[in-house]
Amino acid sequence: MKFMISAALAALLLAYPWPSFFRASPDTDDLALSAAATSIRDAAVDRQIVVIGELHGTREIPLLVARLVDGWAKDGPVRVALELSHAHQPALDRWVSGGDRAAALQEMRAVDPLWTRAPEFHDGRRNLEVLDLLDHLRALRAAGRNVGVLAFDGNGASEGAAARDLAMAERLRAAHAALPDTRWIVVTGNVHAMKFVPEYCPQCQESLTKHLVDLRPFAVDVSAAAGAFHACSAPAPCGPIPVRTNPASAGRVRDDRTPFDYRVVLPRFTPARMP
Numbered sequence: 202m203k204f205m206i207s208a209a210l211a212a213l214l215l216a217y218p219w220p221s222f223f224r225a226s227p228d229t230d231d232l233a234l235s236a237a238a239t240s241i242r243d244a245a246v247d248r249q250i251v252v253i254g255e256l257h258g259t260r261e262i263p264l265l266v267a268r269l270v271d272g273w274a275k276d277g278p279v280r281v282a283l284e285l286s287h288a289h290q291p292a293l294d295r296w297v298s299g300g301d302r303a304a305a306l307q308e309m310r311a312v313d314p315l316w317t318r319a320p321e322f323h324d325g326r327r328n329l330e331v332l333d334l335l336d337h338l339r340a341l342r343a344a345g346r347n348v349g350v351l352a353f354d355g356n357g358a359s360e361g362a363a364a365r366d367l368a369m370a371e372r373l374r375a376a377h378a379a380l381p382d383t384r385w386i387v388v389t390g391n392v393h394a395m396k397f398v399p400e401y402c403p404q405c406q407e408s409l410t411k412h413l414v415d416l417r418p419f420a421v422d423v424s425a426a427a428g429a430f431h432a433c434s435a436p437a438p439c440g441p442i443p444v445r446t447n448p449a450s451a452g453r454v455r456d457d458r459t460p461f462d463y464r465v466v467l468p469r470f471t472p473a474r475m476p
Contacts, residue, residue, distance in 0.1 A: 254394025258325020258431025325431030370412035428469035
């Protein structure tokens with residue numbers, strides 16, 4: 202029997218102040234991820250662009266995105282936009298359309314050497330959980346769902362943070378214009394997901410989401426009450442970084458100082474598996 206999660210239960214699970222010593226079982230993790238996906242879909246309503254602001258390199262974010270796709274793809278076309286070089290696009294298209302995972306990964310390694318580097322030399326965006334998400338999209342497409350993927354980042358050139366965000370926004374805008382009736386799930390770092398530069402981060406650049414504000418993007422900040430994610434923190438090498446112990450409250454954001462529309466707080470993050 203399939204277990205359905207009500208919006209009320211989803212809100213309760215996500216708003217609960219999970220203690221820092223909490224250690225969830227896989228079943229509890231799955232329940233929390235399903236509840237999070239339900240709450241985001243309920244809150245986003247008719248917004249065509251849903252921006253998932255992530256901490257890179259977690260097991261949970263790709264699983265959450267897979268659940269969002271599962272729900273929305275029942276009603277219409279869905280595209281997942283990933284913060285990967287747009288040079289990946291041909292390989293990703295072939296993969297999701299039924300191609301071979303190993304062959305696609307070999308192509309991606311050829312255009313992006315970070316796929317071949319040791320984990321301490323990249324920020325966690327290139328991980329096995331992302332590859333599993335792409336496999337999930339391929340399976341949904343094979344089953345007749347109208348799903349796909351977009352790689353919207355640059356090619357790794359040093360163009361500066363502001364120029365990079367503007368270029369990413371332009372790629373997303375063009376893709377949305379080409380498929381205006383599609384639901385877009387944009388997965389990007391939480392700074393890129395901000396709708397404006399907040400007072401607490403005056404050094405932050407104008408984000409890709411701010412550049413798309415006329416398209417009414419729904420910005421979601423995803424954090425966790427415990428665990429760690431894979432990212433880079435100078436001067437240390439890249440690797441697992443503990444989450445902060447007191448994340449902000451979950452639910453709809455109702456103040457004008459916070460650059461997100463909605464917050465999800467999962468029980469924990471687990472560092473992603475690296476290729």
